[in-house]
Structure formats: structure tokens, C-alpha cells
Amino acid sequence: MIDSDKRDLKWMKRAIFLASLGKGRTSPNPMVGAVILDKYGNLISEGFHCKSGMPHAEAMAFKNLKKDASGGSIYVNLEPCCHQGKTPPCVDQIISFGIKKVYISIEDPDKRVSGKGIKLLKDAGIKVHQGLCERESLELNKSFIHRNITGSAFGVLKWAMSLDGRVGLKNGKSKWLTNKYSRSLVHSYRSSFDAIVIGGNTLRKDNPLLTSRGLRQPEPLRVVFTKTLDLPKKSNLWDCNLARTLVVYDASKANKNYLKRIPECVEIEEIPSDNPKLISNLLAKKGCNNVFWECGPKLATSAIKAGCIQELMTFIAPKILGGVCSMNPFADFEFTDMNDVLNLKSSEINLIGDDIFVKSDFY
Numbered sequence: 001m002i003d004s005d006k007r008d009l010k011w012m013k014r015a016i017f018l019a020s021l022g023k024g025r026t027s028p029n030p031m032v033g034a035v036i037l038d039k040y041g042n043l044i045s046e047g048f049h050c051k052s053g054m055p056h057a058e059a060m061a062f063k064n065l066k067k068d069a070s071g072g073s074i075y076v077n078l079e080p081c082c083h084q085g086k087t088p089p090c091v092d093q094i095i096s097f098g099i100k101k102v103y104i105s106i107e108d109p110d111k112r113v114s115g116k117g118i119k120l121l122k123d124a125g126i127k128v129h130q131g132l133c134e135r136e137s138l139e140l141n142k143s144f145i146h147r148n149i150t151g152s153a154f155g156v157l158k159w160a161m162s163l164d165g166r167v168g169l170k171n172g173k174s175k176w177l178t179n180k181y182s183r184s185l186v187h188s189y190r191s192s193f194d195a196i197v198i199g200g201n202t203l204r205k206d207n208p209l210l211t212s213r214g215l216r217q218p219e220p221l222r223v224v225f226t227k228t229l230d231l232p233k234k235s236n237l238w239d240c241n242l243a244r245t246l247v248v249y250d251a252s253k254a255n256k257n258y259l260k261r262i263p264e265c266v267e268i269e270e271i272p273s274d275n276p277k278l279i280s281n282l283l284a285k286k287g288c289n290n291v292f293w294e295c296g297p298k299l300a301t302s303a304i305k306a307g308c309i310q311e312l313m314t315f316i317a318p319k320i321l322g323g324v325c326s327m328n329p330f331a332d333f334e335f336t337d338m339n340d341v342l343n344l345k346s347s348e349i350n351l352i353g354d355d356i357f358v359k360s361d362f363y
């Protein structure tokens, strides 16, 4: 690799690192970082998109400029925008500051921008280089990309189980299977999600808090999916000072009298419960790029069947619960042939204390 390629790689990696600082705060926007060099190749500014509604990465970098940027270059992990949103188009700024080279990692999947930002830059006589660190940029913004392409939120299903594959005892007790380090890791994962979904039964049995324990402010939206609306009067999820809560229920199956049990601060939506994909679509419309599914076997199975889940996180505790009637992580998929079962590939395996953590996705 020649020196100039190494240098370009270094600055794009820096832009991606800066972008990642916005994790958990930019939705419905992507995570974007920008690095500006002067015409001699010296770093003169950088910035990142730190929160939805705040300036874009490029605008932050231009605001932080220490020297004249004309004749210089900019490195940005996503195609600069060319439309007027909450903030002015970044392409206009790049042109007006006299930038001569733009390094873009990936195109923006947003139809308002996709390819148009690059074209405007080229039309203005700017050299555009595309594709540096493409794999890393796709990984960083996979939820944003998924939501833009499918109209549905990127779903990650998480469950904890014993070494013999049980998620709880037959009396429903499942607290706590994993060690305190795994539980802290879950809090930290929650901080990178826009919403967390559970089913009505998990609310009734576990009364969870579903927060990141302050690691993310505001906390992710807590979502309860219920057919029956038969939810308790008292619940940790009804404390709206801690985090927002949304109850999604099936108007055709629920007893609406139960609505009286839910405090006014809780948001309510109606959707048919047969297809959990409608939840992923609803949450995407509400600006959630990604959703953490922390549900039990029934909803987890329905969510996978409906295509709501793109990644899986499994915590395996060195415990044996035993019993044919103990809870399995999933209900019946009704497979009758080994060729039909779900095939996964594991992308990460770690020891968390003496628990095992496995991250996988579908082939």
C-alpha cells in the first residue's frame, strides 16, 4: 500500500471513530464523522453528528475549522446530504468552503440523498473518492441502512439461558440466570438501542425496568406488545420519569377496560397482534433505527417468524435447570426437516466472567 493510501485509510478510520461517538443518540439519523485536512494534508478540523436535530458531522467540522479549508479535503463515512432538513445541506458547505477532494465511504441509502450528493459534488468540479473502509461503515450504520431500505427497525433478539438451554423454571422464575457482568453488559447494549420490546407475559412475570441504568439519556423507549391488554396496575414500566413506555395492543382481541390500569403518561398504540413485523414498522416510523427484543419464548418465536430479527445475542450461564417442562428459549417452529431449521453464523464469542456470550446472525 502506498503512503497516500495509508494516509487516506487513517483519516477515514478517524471519521468512523468520530461517527461512533454518536452511538445511541442519532436516530432516526445515521452516525457520521468528518475530518478536514488543509491543502497541505494537515488536520485542520473534525466533527461528528452527536444527536438528532443537532448539526451534521460536516457542519460541525466546518464550525470547528482552525484554518482555511480551501483546496483541502474532507473524509466522511456517509455521503454528504444535499437536501434541506432540520439543518442545511452539507454539500453546499463543502462547495462553498472550497474543498477540492471528498472521500466518502458509502452512499446514503436515504432516497433524498442517494447518489445525488455525490453528483452535485462532482458537478462542482470536486474530486470524489468512494469506498474507503466500506465494510466498517456498513457495519456501523447497519440499522440506519436497514430501516431506510426496508421501512422496518433493525431487530436484535437477546436471551439468557442455562447450559442445558433453559430460559427459566417451569413456574416462570428466571431471575437471575446470568452473572452481574453479563447483566451490566446488557445495560450497556440497551444504551445503543432506540427501543426495547417485551411481551405482556414477561411484564407480568418479571416486572423488568428495561433501562440502560442511565447509560443512555434519554433511555430507550420501552415497548410492551400485548394481545389481551391484561397488564398489571403496578409495574416498573409505568414509571415514566425513568423512561418513556409504549403499550401496543390488539384492539380486536383486547379487553379495552384494562386501559384504565395504565397511567396517562404511557403511550398507547393499536395494531393487530398476528404479525409482529407491524411493531418493527411502527417503531421505524417513530424514528427507531434499531430495536432490542428481550422477550420470552412465544414472542421471540413469532418475531423471528415474522422477520423482525436480524441478529441474536445469547448469554449462556454455567447452570443446569433441568426438567422437560422448563422453558426453552423458543416455542415450536414446526420444522420437520433438518434442511428447514434456522442456520446461524456466530460472529463473536466471549467469556463474560464464567458466562458465555454468543453473537450470531442469519445466513
Ligand SMILES: NC(=O)c1ccc[n+]([C@@H]2O[C@H](COP(=O)([O-])OP(=O)(O)OC[C@H]3O[C@@H](n4cnc5c(N)ncnc54)[C@H](OP(=O)(O)O)[C@@H]3O)[C@@H](O)[C@H]2O)c1
Residues within 6 Å of the ligand: 158, 159, 160, 161, 167, 168, 172, 173, 174, 177, 198, 199, 200, 201, 202, 203, 205, 206, 225, 226, 227, 228, 229, 230, 273, 274, 275, 276, 294, 295, 296, 297, 298, 299, 300, 302, 327
Ligand atoms: N431468560 C430470558 O432471556 C428471558 C427473557 C424474557 C422472558 N423470559 C421469561 O419468559 C417468560 C415469558 O415468556 P413468553 O413467551 O410468554 O414471553 P413474552 O415476551 O411475554 O411474549 C408473549 C406475550 O406477548 C404478547 N404477544 C402479542 N403478540 C404476540 C404474538 N404474535 N406472538 C406471541 N406473543 C404475542 C402476548 O401478551 P399478552 O398475554 O399480554 O396478550 C403474549 O402472552 C417469563 O417467565 C419470563 O421470565 C426469559
